[in-house]
Structure formats: structure tokens, C-alpha cells
Amino acid sequence: MIEKFSSLFLKKGDFLMNSLSNLKRQKMMWAGFFILPTVLYVCVMNVWPIMQSIYFSFNQIKGLGQPKWIGFDNYIKAFQDPDLRRALWNTFVYTIVTVPVGTALSLVTAVFLNSKIKFKSFFRVLYFIPVVSAPAAVAMVWRWLYNYDSGLINYLLSLVGISGPNWIADNNVVLIAIMIVGIWSALGYNMIILLGGLQDIPKTYYEAAEMDGAGPIRQFFNITIPMLSPTLFFVVTTTFISSLQVFDTIFMMVDKKNPALKSAESIVYLFYRETFDANNKGYGATIAVLLLLLILVCTAVQMKLQKKWVHYK
Secondary structure, eight states: OHHHHHHHHHHHHHHHHHHHHHHHHHHHHHHHHHHHHHHHHHIIIIIHHHHHHHHHTTEEOBTTOOOEEOTTHHHHHHHHOHHHHHHHHHHHHHHHHHHHHHHHHHHHHHHHHHSSOTTHHHHHHHHHHHHHSOHHHHHHHHHHHTOTTTOHHHHHHHHTTOOOOOTTTOTTTHHHHHHHHHHHHHHHHHHHHHHHHHHTSOHHHHHHHHHTTOOHHHHIIIIIHHHHHHHHHHHHHHHHHHHHTOOHHHHHHSOTTOTTGGGTOOHHHHHHIIIIISOBHHHHHHHHHHHHHHHHHHHHHHHHHHHHHOOOO
16 A cells, blocks of 8 residues: 555656646747847847957958958068057056046936936936937037037136137047047936845945934945945946947047047947058957957956955945
């Protein structure tokens, strides 16, 4: 009797395990079915162009001609190219300034809009407008503001007796002008992300700190920054990557015949110039691959360093 009961129990157990396995298998099949379009999209729009660019970087491609294998010649040319070194330096300066300054301003704005102030919703929309505006429209507005003869900025400076510079035609100022536009354009998006992180911090922490006599500044550095560090890490990483890829602002604001273009040219702009203006797609692909490697290295370093300052809840 006991043996019959044991065998019946084992059979039911095997049936239950098989049912669970079939259910799990069906769930995995449906999950794979639903993510298949996204996987195909990523492969077609991202993975394949990357592989194609890597292949093209070892070839010479002039115009619409066929690829001609030249090995590492493009990479040797890249390391000897003064234009690439200058573009790397411009991109480095742009990134090293816009990322910390833009993140700090976004954080201050988010804290300000998270407090109890009047017309809070209006200010949030106002700061977010540049994010939804077309980059071409933003660049054209700023180009007018920077105009040497009739621009609003130089006019306001003249009211206090200051002669404004030729913002987008002066080698010493053009990159600063581009930085200002870059910081202003990303302020709204980063502010919204940080605002969401601020609203996720429990109010009880601030109430307990206030009861212990901690002031607003101490609360900010001992509660807000540590609790907001995962969101800050996301903002810093994404802003860093986008800064390395700056292109549209430079392209729309600085003409090709502008003598100050060399002082503002970024890596992506150099890639555009070599690929489409000079029709040297092989060398353009080399610049794109080098930029990809640079972004991967910088992101890996950020991922390594974030363990020292990011505090996950």
C-alpha cells in the first residue's frame, strides 16, 4: 500500500514538474516573441552599422566606389592627423566643462523646483521647452543672440559699457559660445531626471535631520546627494556620452567658411567633414570607430569609479 502511494505521489510530482517546465517554456517563447522586433531593430540599426564601420575603417572608399583594403593605413593617418588631435582637444574641453557645470546647474534647478514655490509647474515647463525644441531652431535663435552687430547679448553688454566679442567668429570665444548653448539645451532634460530622483527620497529623512538640528546645507550634502547619487550617476554618464558626440550646434551655428571653425570643430564634425565633404568614407569610418572606443573606455572608467560614490538604496 505504501509503495503504491509513493509511486502515485512521484508520478503526480513528475507531472507537476513537467507542467511547470512547459509553462516556463511557453513564457520564454512568448517573451522572445515580444522582444524579437526590438532585437531586430537594434541589430539592423545599431549592431550592423557598427560592424560595417569597423570593416570600412580598414578600407579606402572614395565617393560611391568599392572598398579597397588598405589595412591599418587609416589608423596610422589618424594618429598623425593634426585635425584629429585638434578635434579631440576641442571635444575634451567641451566635455570637461559642460558635464560638471551642466549637471550642477540641473541639480540646483531641480532642488529649487522641488521646493514649495509659486508657479512651480510653469517653471518646470519653461525649463523643459529647449528639450522639445528642434536643434536647428535652437541654434538659429542662439546664432541671432550671438550676432556681433545686432545680437541681444552684445546689446545688453553695451548698456553697461562693455564691447561684446564676435562670439561665433572669434577663435578665443567660439568654443565658449558653443558650451553655453550645450549647457542650456541639456538643462531641462537633466532637471526632470533629477527632479524625479528628488521626489523619490522619503521626507522622513529630512524631518529626522531637522529634529537633530541639521540645516538645509547639511541636509543637502548628507541626505540629498547620497540618496540622489544613482540618478546623478545616470545623468553624468548620459551627458558625458552626448557631449562627446556634439555636432548639431556646431554645424548650425558656425559656417564652413568661418575662420573660427577649427577652434570649435568636434570629433563628430570632423567625421562629417571627412565622410561627406571630402568623400573619404574609409577615413570617416576610422574616426567613428576611434570615437566608439573612446566612449567605451570613458564609460568603463565611470562604471568602475561609481562604486566609490554611488549609494544604492
